[in-house]
Amino acid sequence: MPHISYIDTAVPNVKVGTMLKIEIDNEDKKRKTCMRVGKVIQRTKDLIIVDFAYLKGNGSFRRSYRVMDLAGKLVKWEVIE
Known part of the structure; x- marks a missing residue:
């Protein structure tokens, strides 16, 4: 049985495909932060990658x-069911 480190169990409910409401920096408006909904597309041992859709137009x-x-x-975050 593989050893599970603390980092793997720190946020167990964040898996690939999970929708998150997470804080991001708004780079074009003097680094103010806002909450955006995104989808986890990749999770490694110590990183997650979240995909956000553009508010206007196509793409992400x-x-x-x-x-x-x-x-x-x-970082402020919560799981969206």
Whole structure:
């Protein structure tokens, strides 16, 4: 049986396909933050990659987050059911 480290169990409900409401920096408006809904498209041992749809038009953009930042509540987030 493989060893499960703390980082793997820190945020167990964040898996690929999970919808998250997560805080992002609004880079074009003097780094103010806002909450956006995105979908987890990839999870590694210590990173998750979230895909966000554009508010206007087609397409999407991606942001990566450290799992320990999510576990330590350095980034505001919640799971959307």
